[in-house]
Amino acid sequence: MKNIIIASTSTIHGSGYLDYILDELTVFFKDVKEILFLPYARPSGISHDEYTKTVHAAFSKINKNVKGIHTYENPIEAIKKAKAIFIGGGNTFVLTNQLHKNNLINTLQAVVKNGIPYLGTSAGSNICGLTIKTTNDMPIVYPPSFNALAFVPFNINPHYLDPNKSSKHMGETRETRIKEFHNFNNQPVIGLREGSWLHVKDDSIILKGNLTARIFEYNKIPYEISSGTELNHLK
């Protein structure tokens, strides 16, 4: 019964918030009028209210109402009653910390398993994987665990970035980082480039958008998959 969009980013260069994926979202959210938004990742540290305003403005273009979970007294009850859920980007550690602190992991897993449509972008996509151990974010808070929502049986690396061969910077490339991840973990990782997303529908997981994605499996050479590829055997 799962119905999930796991998007690399909310915004692609040169266009507005969620613009690139609004057509897809019109279909995805066609049966719902209101979306429960979790603004916990607080990009650039903005407040829950400010963040919810931005999201509200974007969804009003497709006639959806947006309510921030912080406006409810009981966030667990808010999730149980939601008809659709969106978790946006920002800092994955801040987001994960808040989800654990408010005891929301189990409830989110339960409602999404029951078919409530879930949209994640960036940090909100990271937490759809098994753990947040392939986030690109700075660990500005210490969450009680790196375990995530496990909507898919692998890890997500959003905003996947190819090595820049002309760079003189000696920091690790994204590929090197994921290689290091596989020295300590054995689940696959999908590097989702900006503009790509996964659509999870029941047992099917399909890559969408115009770009290829990069798959990193334990002890295998990384490889590219094209848009439309079914990933339900990846684990």
Added chain:
Amino acid sequence: MKNIIIASTSTIHGSGYLDYILDELTVFFKDVKEILFLPYARPSGISHDEYTKTVHAAFSKINKNVKGIHTYENPIEAIKKAKAIFIGGGNTFVLTNQLHKNNLINTLQAVVKNGIPYLGTSAGSNICGLTIKTTNDMPIVYPPSFNALAFVPFNINPHYLDPNKSSKHMGETRETRIKEFHNFNNQPVIGLREGSWLHVKDDSIILKGNLTARIFEYNKIPYEISSGTELNHLK
């Protein structure tokens, strides 16, 4: 009695491992013949043995012997007996995890306080700050704490990278990440560009190398400091 070098990187573009700083290290390590090396950060997942070989080769150019801590039965005793210590780069989470697991934090703090010269590069510099919450690394393991060695009363951001205005990538700039850090933490952060290092000598902390560094203080506009600046009031 502290005597510490906190270097942004081990290697600058186009030159060999530690080459750019070897002259400085000749002076820094002038009274010691042997350096205890902690290869725990395992860059690209290389083994402790392999990593120690690389470091040994670099230090043999200035006639220093290098021994890996993993070759000792008791790492705490190894640190207590060391005449000089080097912790190299790699993954900060892996390094921090191993330091906590082997119960080395207190012993490292004690010997460095007593004047044993300590060199850190990259991950080995991150852990010289108050916490590892300003590392750039991927959180591939979950350490028992983000607390670090606190050799200086602020945080380090090594491999500091200026925003690339021509980039179309929507991931956060380093400055945005540190701004987000300051929504949850109030200690200063120093962004050390590759080729820069801090020399801590007793109560003095001086920026060295050819470049400026960027200082991020809580609730202040970030600013540049030039090489030679004394940072002993930064906290």
